[in-house]
Amino acid sequence: MNALPARDYPALEPVDSRETRPQPPVDLIIDQAGKTFETARGPMVALAPISLKVAKGSFVALIGPSGCGKSTLLRMAAGLEQPDNGAVLIRGKHPEQFRREGELGIAFQDAALLPWRSVFRNIAFPLQILGRSVKAHTDKIHELIELVGLKGHEDSLPGQLSGGMRQRVAIARSLVSDPSVLLLDEPFGALDQILRRTMNVELQRIWAARQTTTILVTHGIDEAVFLADEVVVMQAKPGRIAEIIKIPFARPRTPELFSHPHFHALCDRLMASLHGEGHTE
Numbered sequence: 504m505n506a507l508p509a510r511d512y513p514a515l516e517p518v519d520s521r522e523t524r525p526q527p528p529v530d531l532i533i534d535q536a537g538k539t540f541e542t543a544r545g546p547m548v549a550l551a552p553i554s555l556k557v558a559k560g561s562f563v564a565l566i567g568p569s570g571c572g573k574s575t576l577l578r579m580a581a582g583l584e585q586p587d588n589g590a591v592l593i594r595g596k597h598p599e600q601f602r603r604e605g606e607l608g609i610a611f612q613d614a615a616l617l618p619w620r621s622v623f624r625n626i627a628f629p630l631q632i633l634g635r636s637v638k639a640h641t642d643k644i645h646e647l648i649e650l651v652g653l654k655g656h657e658d659s660l661p662g663q664l665s666g667g668m669r670q671r672v673a674i675a676r677s678l679v680s681d682p683s684v685l686l687l688d689e690p691f692g693a694l695d696q697i698l699r700r701t702m703n704v705e706l707q708r709i710w711a712a713r714q715t716t717t718i719l720v721t722h723g724i725d726e727a728v729f730l731a732d733e734v735v736v737m738q739a740k741p742g743r744i745a746e747i748i749k750i751p752f753a754r755p756r757t758p759e760l761f762s763h764p765h766f767h768a769l770c771d772r773l774m775a776s777l778h779g780e781g782h783t784e
């Protein structure tokens with residue numbers, strides 16, 4: 504592992520230099536999409552109309568206080584929730600269609616593995632749902648098991664695995680259909696800090712190996728800054744996007760980054776944004 508010395512991480516770039524770069528193609532477009540739920544206490548605006556573009560191959564983190572609509576946004580991107588107005592498109596398609604074609608990988612906080620199925624058969628499950636042959640994908644499933652560091656555990660049942668291992672199975676499962684877009688809702692929320700950091704490094708490795716466009720919902724400021732190219736800061740009542748902060752650190756990012764002063768400066772910046780103190784250039 505060729506860890507970068509901490510001093511090699513670049514300083515924060517001036518905004519102007521980033522804006523002149525050519526723009527990569529966009530995978531996900533959310534255009535003025537909002538969501539109001541009818542509740543016993545009347546209409547509840549989970550998301551005011553919001554707009555967001557996610558570039559192909561990029562890693563975007565969504566962060567914000569509880570109830571600001573992060574999961575609702577992710578569920579709209581997954582086609583599991585319909586916006587009341589506006590549009591959500593992934594590569595020009597409706598998310599539901601995209602999901603049915605196996606182009607969308609989804610892993611949520613509760614790994615929700617089938618307890619009676621082995622690691623191998625849990626990872627294979629989405630293929631069966633999509634009507635694809637598991638036999639034809641045996642090599643691929645073994646590759647994924649290796650990618651998430653679970654070689655040797657193919658036949659284990661979820662109950663025989665640690666929390667972190669179960670999360671890795673869920674991530675492998677979300678990748679088995681070769682999705683072009685990966686949606687992760689607090690996948691490491693239940694893990695302790697040390698395991699979480701290990702999983703952050705692993706997720707970066709998996710993402711870098713496959714360049715799958717990834718959207719991660721997290722409550723962890725350091726997790727967001729470590730992993731993302733862009734952090735979308737949201738605020739509640741009503742749920743909305745407050746600010747989008749670019750994360751300029753070189754990749755691969757190594758655990759040393761967690762203790763770098765520039766890293767802490769960006770975490771502070773994000774914390775201020777979460778508290779509604781907008782950034783002024």
Ligand SMILES: Nc1ncnc2c1ncn2[C@@H]1O[C@H](COP(=O)(O)OP(=O)(O)OP(=O)(O)O)[C@@H](O)[C@H]1O
Pocket residue numbers: 540541542547548549567568569570571572573574575576742
């Ligand atoms: N199906 C639903 N019916 C009614 N209200 C809902 C529904 N789903 C979400 N909400 C409400 O919408 C708001 C946004 O919820 P959402 O789960 O998207 O927030 P969140 O930012 O992901 O929260 P957390 O960080 O706590 O997971 C919350 O007030 C929630 O109670």
